[in-house]
Amino acid sequence: MNFRTFAAFVGPSVFMMLLFIAFPLISVFVQSFYVTQTVYEVVEVETCTPGFLTQTCTTEKTSVPVVGEDGHVLTTTEFVGLQSYANVLELGRAWDALKSGSWSAFQTIDFWKALRFTLTFTLITLPLNIGLGLGIALMINNAAKAARGPVIFISLLPFIITPVIGALSINWLFRGDGILTAAMEWYSGRDIAMFAQAWTIELLMMLYRVWHVAPFAAIVLYAGLQTVNSDSLESAVIDGASRWQRLRYIVIPHLMPLIIFVSMIHLMDAYRVFEEVVGFSSQGHVISLQWLTYDFLVPDQAGNRSISRASASAMLTMIGITLLLIAPLRRTWRDHKGGH
Template identity: 70%
Template sequence: MKFRTFAMFVGPSVVMMLMFIAFPLVTVLLNSFQVTQPVFQVVETETCTPGFITQTCTTEIKTIPVLDGDGKTVTTTRWVGFSSYANVLGGERLTRALSDFDLGAVLQIDFWKALRFTLTFTLVTLPLVLGLGLAIAVVVNNAATAVKGPVIFVSLLPFIITPVIGALSIRWLFYGDGIVTVWLEALFDTNLSVAANGWAIEFLMMFYRVWHVAPFAFVIFYAGLQTVNQDTLESAIIDGASRWERLRYVVIPHLMPLIVFITLIHLMDAYRAFEEVIGFSSESYRITLQYLTYDYLTPDDAGNRQISSASASAMLTMIGVVVLLAAPLRRTWRDHRGA
């Protein structure tokens, strides 16, 4: 292929990747090492009460932002090095907690609290998604042809639903006077408050993730099952292998590249979980690293955003994703070289 033809095909993709991936990433990296703050000035203001003879005036010293010719606040940017990262990680609070070997105090810091839940959320839901997706795929693959279509359609519904809507649907079943909560209260003759228990909210968030993502794993596994060598399966049956043995020694090794692929997608997606926190209103109990970045970007009462801290949090989240993906990517590379 000529270089000009190659450039015409690849050029647009490279330009788009530079515009929407590389440049924003470099910008976030730079913002994490600098702080932009408004410029303030100290002015003396005089306030007088109404009247002529009895008029009294008071002088106050106020600190107000400096405005430019267009009426916008003047800002200044300065480099702070790794100060934003230290601030996100906890700074002196983290140092004091580590010196006292106080794990509870460490988990009270927003970043470490978010990291604890994010890792738990990601690593607990991963095997459940893989197992449930594979189970559905095996059942559908062995089902009668007449029922495969309806079963596939029903199985895909959770994946089709918009994430926030799906999270709200699960929430309405359990929060307040939700149907499931009312049934549980009648069954155990007690009052339940799911929204007041962090562990219950955490369970619901994981349940929703598995319910929402398992159909994706099911579709991938179902496609992979269509390519399993039937001669190998028949040979295993002749040798007296049980269903479990055929699944363990024939089907799962055949599906291993798909298992690695689903693992990669799930690790990237679950580690950046955000919809669950919004859908279940879990900010007071459980937060994720992605939500922590969003929280830094939320304006305070004065309208200021912590851009530097948000950028540092985003970079730390990206580093975490890379660490999680290292093992499956290494396996994929070994399999590729072996092939």
Template identity: 65%
Template sequence: MKARTFALFIAPSVVLMILFIALPLASVLVQSFYNTRQVFEVVQVENCTPGFLTSVCTTEERSRPKLDAAGRPVLETTFVGLDTYRLLLQPEAVAQALSAGGGGLPALFNLDFYRALRFTLTFTLLTGPFVIGIGLAVALAVNGIVRSLRGPVIFIMLLPFIITPVIGALSIRWLFIGDGILTVALEWLLGRDLSLFAEGWTLEILMMLYRVWHVAPFAFVVFYAGLQTVDQDTLESAIVDGASRFERLRYVVVPHLMPLIVFVTLINLMDSYRVFEEVIGFSSQAHRISLQYLTYSYLTPDETGNRAISRASASSMLTMIGIVFILIPLLVRTWRDHRVTR
């Protein structure tokens, strides 16, 4: 393909990526170095008690947002540099928590950013292997059943992935919260009262189970499609040579599916690191929050109507940096495999 033809072919994608990815990221990076807030002014307000002759008037000072000629709040933007990141990461509080008698990791995880980071990393790293393992196991099982049953089974397996994430999280929450059907069933089996939403660790397990239930069908579809391209002659040769089912899986099927496994792992890591729907759907803010939810909370207006846009921008940039660090090993492996195939 000629260079001109290739450039024209990828130009629309490059333009859209610049407009909707590169420029917004640059804007967020710039906003993280500036602090924007409303300007307030102090005014004197006179209050009078009811009455004509006995009315008593007092004057008090109140603070209110300053408005411009058009009636809009006046905003003040100041350059703060890395102060926003310092305020978010709280290095002094971290040093104090990790010092002797400072409380250690429990005290560290009481800080909002590190509490969100701990849950995000745990959620991402624990759900990934289950998504890959269950997706591959179901794909192998469906590939081995009779052809007439594959269509209905595939349709049923795809239902969790089709459901909107927030709706699915709310549905699972209703099954377990209070006197939900599954909570009542567990109480009957265990012979004791349960309150799964009263403890952070039980709530975290429920959110992980939901994520695996919701995303495993995606891995299943990808692996099932990959199984259709496995070389049957190689499998038959392995059977003739006396290879067991496990050996055929390990030395023939898994190496063939390895590019797909890396692809599903990349997608799952990026999506899990941005976990947000589970926190909203399970209402876990009191026990567990994620980095994405922390950014959302900074963008929520406070009592005065201000949004912590600078801290939200810094949180977004740190979240993106975390995703890059997690993906580096897989990207390096993909690049090496690409160079070998060339």
């Protein structure tokens, strides 16, 4: 293929990627170094609000934004360097907490609290997702031909459900005296409140995530199972290999590239955990990095959005994902080079 043809094919998608991925990323990156502030002035204002029978008027000094001649509020934008990153990371407080050896004090700082949960969530759900996915794939593979279609359809269902809706339905099953909580109370004879402490919420969130994404792993691994060399499997049977040994020494090595692929997708997705926090309204107990970014962006009661801190937090999340991906990427790279 000559260069012209190649460029004609690739050009549009490179342009799209620049427009919709690279530029917004650069914009977020730049914004994380700047702060835009409203210009306030202090004025004495008399405010009259309804009382029960008569009005109450108070006169006090308050800060109000300066409105420019064009009718818009005046703002200034200045370069603050790494200030927003420092505001998110709160390194000083984190260091003090660690120095005094207090993990609980360390875990009261939003970013580190969110990082702790995000990492736990990602790393615990990863093996569960792969394991369950492989299990479902083997089950489909061993199912009778006629049953395969329906089994695939049913096992894919959780993946089709919109994440927030799925999280909400699980939430309602357990909230207060929800059906499943009531069932557990009946079974154990104890009063159970699933949303009263952090660890039960975390457990529910992880269960939900695995339930939701395992079908994807299953369908990918099931595709891989179709290409396992049947000669090797037959010779293994003749050599007296048990079912487990065949899985361990033939099937899994064959599926390894796919397992790495599924793991990478899962790492990227799980590190951005967000729907679970919203769906389970867990923010009182547990927050994630992505939720933190979102929370910075939500206007506070005075209408301000913390764009700079949100940008910094988004950049930090991206750095985190990159760090996590280094290990599987290196492996893929090594396999790729070794294969040629």
